[in-house]
Amino acid sequence: xxxSCTLNELxxxxxxxxxxxxxxxxxxxIDNDEEIAEIFDDLKKITGFISEISIRPAGAxxxxxxxxxxxxxxxx
Amino acid sequence: xxxxxxxxxxLVARFIKGEESALQSLIVRHERKIYTSIYLLVKDRELSDxxxxxxxxxxxxxxxxxxxxxxGKFLSWVLRxxxxxxxxxxxxxxxMPLVHDTEEYSIFDTxxxxxxxxxxxxxxxxxxxxxxxLIEELPYDQxxxxxxxxxxNMSFKEIAEVTNVSINTSLGRMRYALINLRKLIKEKDLYxxxx
Numbered sequence: 085x086x087x088s089c090t091l092n093e094l095x096x097x098x099x100x101x102x103x104x105x106x107x108x109x110x111x112x113x114i115d116n117d118e119e120i121a122e123i124f125d126d127l128k129k130i131t132g133f134i135s136e137i138s139i140r141p142a143g144a145x146x147x148x149x150x151x152x153x154x155x156x157x158x159x160x
Numbered sequence: 161x162x163x164x165x166x167x168x169x170x171l172v173a174r175f176i177k178g179e180e181s182a183l184q185s186l187i188v189r190h191e192r193k194i195y196t197s198i199y200l201l202v203k204d205r206e207l208s209d210x211x212x213x214x215x216x217x218x219x220x221x222x223x224x225x226x227x228x229x230x231x232g233k234f235l236s237w238v239l240r241x242x243x244x245x246x247x248x249x250x251x252x253x254x255x256m257p258l259v260h261d262t263e264e265y266s267i268f269d270t271x272x273x274x275x276x277x278x279x280x281x282x283x284x285x286x287x288x289x290x291x292x293x294l295i296e297e298l299p300y301d302q303x304x305x306x307x308x309x310x311x312x313n314m315s316f317k318e319i320a321e322v323t324n325v326s327i328n329t330s331l332g333r334m335r336y337a338l339i340n341l342r343k344l345i346k347e348k349d350l351y352x353x354x355x
Binding site: 092126145153 | 221338
């Protein structure tokens, strides 16, 4: 595998989108190549943090949307 | 005994039948992911508020019109609506964010410098804030893929369809984004402080 292919497959593997053959290949690469293993470990942690980012909207926004729903109920 | 959570589909069905509290439950369940996605795309709180509201107005109108047929994919569907509104906004300004498909994009030059001596007591919240800042600095197309995949749980195939690119392109954008983030985190020594 060239570097680009490895990285693409790593990203797919990271997101559980590899097919069976790719899964075996990537797992094999991770097990036998320290550099790939390190990249994979880093990307796994980064994506973990990304998924935990959370920005809460103001409560008034929800109320405003619900008001819209109330006001327009029965108009369709 | 654990109470089983009502599914999105059930809540959608209840709302269509007139149960307003079902809409409230859907909003409460997904508002953080949806709002975070919008904010990371537009990087402006007031604009995020507007797009968030407009998104749900479209959601309400579409559900009531009987045109909703996204079984089991409510969140992805809402995020697609939000994404389209973001695109509409940038188009109205005639200023689509520039696309930079390169690992060498200059985010390293534009980011504010961080303290060299990041204390050992960095809490998770601070790490999230830093990652958020890094994501905000990614090129739009890379940010878009990261958001759709991680907040909308969309596959690369679905992202490719929504953004009108090939699967390889959407996958490549994610690769660039993650590699950029990794380089930056290492460069700023942020990673070493994660326990």
